[in-house]
Amino acid sequence: MNTIKALVVDDTIVYRKIVGDALKQMPGIEVVGTANNGKIALSKIKTLKPDLMTLDIEMPEMNGIELLQQLQHMESPPLVIMVSTLTHQGGELTLKALELGAFDVLPKPEEGTMAENMLKVKKNLEPIVRHIKRHKFGIIASPARSKPAVPGTARVRSPKAVSRPTQSKPTGIRSKSEIIGIGISTGGPNALTKMIPMLPKNFKVPILIVQHMPPVFTASLANSLNKKSALEVLEAKDGDTIKPGKVFIAPGGKQMKVVAGADGLTRKIKITDDPPENSCKPSADYLFRSIAQHYVGRSTGVIMTGMGSDGSKGLVQMKNNGSVIIAQDEKTCTVYGMPKEPTESGIVDVIAPLEKIADEIVKTV
Known part of the structure; x- marks a missing residue:
């Protein structure tokens, strides 16, 4: 049985x-x-x-x-x-x-x-x-x-599906977000294919994504999303300057973090061969920690469909440093793993179905 x-x-x-x-x-x-x-x-x-x-x-x-x-x-x-x-x-x-x-x-x-x-x-x-x-x-x-969720199917829910849990606000003053960090795994390519094209052409904030995929596949994902999105989507390279309106996907089999540029003002992407975290390489925790450090009170963390709990610890650091946290809801996740712990622990500001996440991201910038 x-x-x-x-x-x-x-x-x-x-x-x-x-x-x-x-x-x-x-x-x-x-x-x-x-x-x-x-x-x-x-x-x-x-x-x-x-x-x-x-x-x-x-x-x-x-x-x-x-x-x-x-x-x-x-x-x-x-x-x-x-x-x-x-x-x-x-x-x-x-x-x-x-x-x-x-x-x-x-x-x-x-x-x-x-x-x-x-x-x-x-x-x-x-x-x-x-x-x-x-x-x-x-x-x-x-x-x-089932087939991927698309408008018109039973998975699409009303705007009332967006939830804003009542919780204590982090200390310090929060500004509009200047960077978006996204952690996603199983079911991610389809979710990103729906969500990223929903972001408007005039979106002026960089987006850094950790999608758990093997090497080479992340480049294919970036190319596919780039063709479907108004924003430029690319697989991140070591030394890339983090520019507004660009979407960077961590290369499979590597770690990606934010570091300060030589001038102390710009922020750059650092690609490393550091060990896996939570058995993941790239790891959302690894990225989120660096965002928490370099964008205090000026960032948004997004956790979406996927197995395991990668991203949970990094989101806590982002939250403690004044970030807004958005989680995909259980009903529209292929696997309700990665958003589960942050949601249940109470650090999430917004719980939204897949088709509302882009709107919620825009509100934070």
Whole structure:
């Protein structure tokens, strides 16, 4: 009754074994089958009814994108984890997969022995499997298997959905925000694709985003958002000057923070290879701490959909230094993990559904 059934789909036998062995080492997981292309996978989904499927993108007969399009017509499709190569093309296709309802993306390990790569995959899969176990089969279908929230669906809520908790104000004088920091993870690419284009062209404040994604995929995300937004969106580089109206996304596999420029007036982005925090690299906590230090009383912290609690400690520091804190509400989160602790601890000023977050950000500047 408590077993999660998994299907492994990849056209390479080596990766089918690596991913399959990683899943088999986790208690409560039964690998019920494998497939080397989307056509065979579709047939096995109908007969085996897996709860979880790992999916490659580039395959013969029917690729991963085409399979996801087929799954949209299914009543109870499995939760899909993309296992993709770290290439520019792979990054763009992975974003397309996430738009089609894939739950999350993991990088294919490309160096090391099979045993080492199996452990890498296992480490990346474990938090996702824990999430599935916590929510079991009935609840995981809602955020992961449904199409991304768009205007007109049941997820869109009235302006009354915006909540401003009653709480004590931080000490000190607060000014209009001069920088926005955003922490986001699982479900983030789709949420950002909806939220960032809602910001007006004349938005004159820089935005720094930590999205938990592997290297290369963050560059693809920045390019995708840049095409859809009135603001310039780019993957941050070490030494970038933080300029008004620009959106900087932390590069996957690196840490990003704010530092003072040589003139003592400008603020720049510092990209480092510092260790992960909360098993995350980039980490929202790492970014938020630096914003708290350099923009006392002049910043907004935004925490959105994602697994885990990354960002919670950094937001406390931002709050203590006079920042406004905005959290995405539970109903519109793919995973209500990252906003949960800040909301329940009482440091959040505004709780808003996804479609209202851009408006709430604008109000703080």
